[in-house]
Amino acid sequence: MPNRFRSTLTLALLLSLAACGGGSAPPGGGAMGDPSQMPPPLVEAITVRTQDVPNIIELPGRIEAVRIAEVRARADGIIERRLFTEGTDVTAGQPLFRIDPRDLSAQVEQARAALARAEAARSNAAAIIRRYEPLVKERAVSGQEYDQARATLRTETANVADARAALTRAQLQLGYTTVRAPISGRIGRAAVTEGALVSATQATPLATIEQPSPVHAVFTESNAAILNLRQADRSGATDVKPLAQVDVRLVLANGTEYGPTGRLDFADQTVDRETGSQTLRAVFPNGERLLLPGQFVRGRIAIGTSPNGILIPARAIQFAERGASVTVIAADGTTSPRPVQLAGQVGGNWLVKSGLKPGERIITEGWQKIMAPGMKVQVKGDPAPAAAGQQPAQPAQKK
Numbered sequence: 001m002p003n004r005f006r007s008t009l010t011l012a013l014l015l016s017l018a019a020c021g022g023g024s025a026p027p028g029g030g031a032m033g034d035p036s037q038m039p040p041p042l043v044e045a046i047t048v049r050t051q052d053v054p055n056i057i058e059l060p061g062r063i064e065a066v067r068i069a070e071v072r073a074r075a076d077g078i079i080e081r082r083l084f085t086e087g088t089d090v091t092a093g094q095p096l097f098r099i100d101p102r103d104l105s106a107q108v109e110q111a112r113a114a115l116a117r118a119e120a121a122r123s124n125a126a127a128i129i130r131r132y133e134p135l136v137k138e139r140a141v142s143g144q145e146y147d148q149a150r151a152t153l154r155t156e157t158a159n160v161a162d163a164r165a166a167l168t169r170a171q172l173q174l175g176y177t178t179v180r181a182p183i184s185g186r187i188g189r190a191a192v193t194e195g196a197l198v199s200a201t202q203a204t205p206l207a208t209i210e211q212p213s214p215v216h217a218v219f220t221e222s223n224a225a226i227l228n229l230r231q232a233d234r235s236g237a238t239d240v241k242p243l244a245q246v247d248v249r250l251v252l253a254n255g256t257e258y259g260p261t262g263r264l265d266f267a268d269q270t271v272d273r274e275t276g277s278q279t280l281r282a283v284f285p286n287g288e289r290l291l292l293p294g295q296f297v298r299g300r301i302a303i304g305t306s307p308n309g310i311l312i313p314a315r316a317i318q319f320a321e322r323g324a325s326v327t328v329i330a331a332d333g334t335t336s337p338r339p340v341q342l343a344g345q346v347g348g349n350w351l352v353k354s355g356l357k358p359g360e361r362i363i364t365e366g367w368q369k370i371m372a373p374g375m376k377v378q379v380k381g382d383p384a385p386a387a388a389g390q391q392p393a394q395p396a397q398k399k
Contacts, residue, residue, distance in 0.1 A: 040376040043366030045329055046312070048356050053309030055238050055351075056302050056344050057229075059280070061219035063295040065210035066283070069183045072205050073198035075099050075176035086189050090181045090209060097179035097190075097206055099198065104174040111170040115163035122156035129153055176200070185211040210293055213286035217250060217262060219299050220277040229303060240304040243267055248282040251298040252290070260285045264301070310356055311349040316364040317342075324350075329361040333376040338362075 077099040084096050128149045135141040181187070187209045198204040232238040243264050250258035262284035271278055282299065284291060291297075317324050317340070328338045340355030356362070363370075363377070370377070 040333065040378045041366060041369035042380055043363045043369065043377045045361045045363050045379045046316070048310055048312070048358055048360045048362060050308040050310055050358050053306045053311055053351055054302050054346055055240075055304045055306050055309075056300050056346055057221070057225075058344065059219040059221055059299050059301065061217045061297050061299050063291045063293055063297060064216045064218055065185075065212075065293045066214055066216055067183055067185065067211040068293075069181075069185070069209045070205055071096060071179060071182065071187075071207045071209065072203040073099070073176075073179065074200050074203075075104060075173055075198075076200050077101070077103065077177060077198065079192055079194050079196045079198060081194060082190055084187060084190075084207075086187065088187065089185070089212075090187045091184045092181055094181045095178050096181055096187070097192075099177040099179065101174055101177040104170065104177055108167065108170040108174050111163065111167035115160065115167050118156065118159040118163040122153065122160050125149065125153035125156045179206060181209055183209055183211060185209040212289050214283050215286045215291045215293070217248065217282045217284060217291075217297055217299055219280045219282070219301070220272075220275070221280060222277050223271045224276075226278055233304070238304050238306050241302075246304075247302045248284075249300040249302075250284065250291075251300065253296050258284070258290065258297070260287075306343075306351070310352040310358070311346060312352060312356070312362060313364050314345070314348055314350055316362055316367070317350055318367065326356070327363040327367040327370055328356075329363060329377060329379065333378070334374050335363070335370050335377055336373045 079097055080100050081098045082096070083098060084090055084094070090096070129146075132141050132146045132149050136143065136146045187207050190207050191205045192198060198206070229238065229240065233240040246264040248262040248264060250262065252258055262282040264280060265283045266279075266281040268279040280301070282301075312326065316326050318326070318337075323339055324342050325337045325339045327335050329335055338355055341353040343351040343353040345351070361379070366377070
């Protein structure tokens with residue numbers, strides 16, 4: 001066989017063996033090497049430390065007006081005119097509706113006439129007394145007649161007072177035909193239209209006025225959570241502020257934070273029988289009128305501070321059906337999951353109630369690379385571990 005042909009055949013056999021994996025594995029493992037020899041994944045980690053942490057609880061709530069006035073009819077009659085524009089601001093005392101006044105005007109005139117009659121009768125009784133006084137001294141009029149005249153004068157005086165009060169009441173009722181705003185604020189839709197019959201005895205509702213600023217934000221918290229907070233305050237785990245010093249921030253329904261800060265001004269001392277919750281209320285300025293009654297908000301209430309609180313970044317937490325957990329790095333670089341109990345969110349961090357101790361290291365970035373507990377990792381910024389079969393690098397000797 002020619003030498004050239006033998007060389008070509010030998011080269012073809014070597015290529016076939018290499019393609020079938022017959023050759024030796026490349027040094028250093030690689031894709032086809034031993035998985036245990038693969039380098040550990042690179043992660044980022046932090047060391048757990050304690051610090052003074054604001055104790056913030058987040059609660060759902062609703063906006064309520066500080067002052068609400070229901071405008072109702074105080075006189076009987078037909079609505080003649082509506083004197084305001086719906087949805088605008090009104091001032092206290094501003095006319096809102098006009099009720100037909102003719103019937104009540106007639107009652108005022110009738111009461112005025114009754115007062116005039118009573119005053120005339122009193123004047124006549126007083127004149128009789130003046131005539132009887134000299135005659136009694138001369139015994140021309142008996143003492144009994146004189147006493148009767150004096151009694152008549154007192155009766156007529158009382159009749160005058162009664163008639164004057166009736167006139168005042170009739171005038172007051174006539175004044176109710178012009179319905180005025182009891183407070184300043186924004187008025188809503190009119191509940192009646194022109195031509196509607198309203199009644200004072202039934203207190204027919206006409207409109208509602210709500211004061212736009214300031215406003216209240218009303219929250220509810222479970223009684224158990226409030227008891228835990230009080231126990232934490234007594235034990236020193238949390239420093240709870242006095243009620244008037246508790247700041248509250250609002251998060252609106254679209255996720256934006258409301259600018260002005262509010263203060264708690266009321267904490268209910270009774271527990272709702274149906275829900276087992278207590279009511280907390282904060283007052284907020286509302287100069288720009290972004291807060292509307294009935295609006296849904298979330299309140300971040302800074303109850304106090306936790307002297308030895310632990311804050312960890314939100315990206316370090318894994319949430320699952322069983323709760324929250326973090327990945328802890330042991331001293332030898334191995335990892336393990338650790339369940340934690342969270343107390344609340346402070347900015348982009350979570351306050352850990354239990355599950356971690358100061359000095360422990362947890363993964364903040366790259367925990368998704370952990371395939372199973374016990375897997376080793378390389379923390380960014382730490383010196384790289386020595387490869388298998390190699391000695392760690394020795395520091396250079398000084399000459």
